[in-house]
Amino acid sequence: MLLPSARRARRGRSAASLLLATGALLTAGVPAAQAQISQAVLDTGIPFDLPRTDRVTVLQRAHPETDALGVHAGAFLVFPRVDIAANATSNVFGATSEPVSDAYATLAPRLDAVSDWSRHQVQAHVRGNFRRFLDYSIKNENGYDVGVDGRLDIIGDSNLRAAVNADRIYINQLSGDFPRFSAASVPLDRQVSSLRGTYALNRLQLIGDVNVTRLNYGDTRALDGSIIDQDYLDRTATRLTARAEYNISPVTSLFVQGIYTLHDYKAVNVDFDRSGNELRVIGGAAFDLTPLIRTRIGVGYLTRQYDAAAVSNLSGLAFDAQLDYLVTQLTTITLSARRDIRDAIVIGSQGYTASRATAEVDHELLRNLILVARADFEKDDFARIDRNDRLFHIGASALYTLNRSMVLTPSIDYSNRDSSGAQVGQRFNELRAGLSLTLRR
Known part of the structure; x- marks a missing residue:
């Protein structure tokens, strides 16, 4: 266990390297598969990271000889970047039969800035994500992400953080x-504001967070050209999170976390009112199974209660786990699993339980070439209606760093979505391939 003075000294010695590592993560890009089988529209609360040690995964390792250096602008380090990609899909609409293919281009400019002060920190970002399809313009997307995050250091490891963010994401057939x-994909505008406080006393750390997220769904179009109304999903989620962590050693800690969320829906006259509250409580530990295997495991209980008496509540097991196996300095295997409750976008169901497992292998073939293979599986059990979905994805990609300013990323992905029950959802297979060029400073 490090003494407070030792921890402060270590932070002072590593400030410059930490700043460069942050810049590298912001600008290098993640060489993961382009296709993702699912995404949660609400984030998972306070992130629980594995304790920092000298042992790092392949994707965490800094490469000072090729990492982007950024541009100094006063007290800030700015990382400009743009991703340009050409992609192709075998099933642009996710059709069960007679699929049609298409090609599309992606342009993703971004600007990230982080302060290089010895105390306190301010981060900001402006990002865009634009897709243009060759034959089917109905699939075009105009995404964006703008945000500011500030940290006020109080004493030792105690601090206050405040953040605001606005973005537009798209929910697609995967x-x-x-x-x-x-x-067409479903556009979703989100506005997020949060305030977080951390109090550290020797081995004990207490964290509290207040988060307000506003979700505004845009309407989409069906295959026959008709409008599919999504306004009934507009809502505000107010979340209160509390967590306590106790550090037994530099590589072992115990934690308990509770998340209470109020869901307030604007529309209540479509089929039923989905407003209500949710409680998720998990406890667990982060520790090293061996010097090469790092683990985080949390298990608990979640329940979702609805204001409408006619809508049955949802409850069950909650878990969140991750295992990093550092096979060698050049190879990392990561396994993760999570189970939670999500709001259903389907009329007739108030929500579904999503259970997801992921496996990823990262291998540094050369100093400037990282290979990634990833597989995801998700099972969605819908409440109130007879429907179960299974989503599977497997993909491979490479991160080839030409120099500090250019990175080439080829990728290929296969996705399969299956659905069963009386109110079956979409079932399809899709193959995607792409080649991305990143230009950065």
């Missing part, structure tokens, strides 16, 4: 939240 027979 997600369990996608409406059946929709042709």
Whole structure:
């Protein structure tokens, strides 16, 4: 266990390297598969990271000889970047039969800035994500992400953080939240504001967080051209999170975390009112099974209660786990699993339980070439209606760093979505391939 003075000294010695590592993560990009089978529209609360040690995964390792250096602008280090990609899909609409293919281009400019002060910190970002399809313009997307995050250091490891963020994401056919027979992706505008406080006393750390997220769904179009109304999903989620961590050693800690969320829906006259509250409590530990295997395991209980008496509540097991196996300095295997409750985008169901497992292998073939293979499986059990979805994805990609300013990323992905029950959802297979060029400073 490090003494407070030792921890402060270590932070002072590593400030510069930490700043460069942050810049590297912001600018290098993640060489993961382009296709993702699902995504949660609400984040998972306070992130629980594995304790920092000298042992790092392949993707965490800094490469000072090729990492982007950024541009100094006063007290800030700015990382400009743009991703340009050419992609192709074998099933642009996620059709069960007679699929049609298409090609599309992606342009993703971004600007990230982080302060290089010895105390306190301010981070800001502006990002865009634009997709243009060759034959089917109905699939075009105009995404964005703008945010500011500030940290006020109080004493030792105690601090206050405040953040605001606004973005637009798109829910596509690879997600369990996608409406059946929709042709276009569903645009979702989110506005998030949060305030977080951390109090550290020797081995004990207490964290509290207040988060307000506003979700505004845009309408989409069906395959026959008709409008699919999504306004009934507009809502505000107010979340209160509390967590306590106790550090037994530099590589072992125990934690308990509770998340209470109020869901307030604007529309209540579509089929039923989905407003209500949710409680998720998990406890567990982060520790090293061996010097090469790092683990985080949390298990608990979750329940979702609805204001409408006619809507049955949802409850069950909650878990969140991750294992990093550092096979060698050049190879990392990561396994993760999570189970939670999500709001259903399907009329007739108040929500579904999503259980997801992921396996990823990262291998540094050369100093400037990282290979990634990833597999995901998700099972979605819908409440109130007879429907079960299974989503599977497997993909491979490479991160080839040409120099500090250019990174080339080829990728290929296969996704399969299956659905069963009386109110079956979309079922399809899709193969995607892409080549991305990143230009950065």
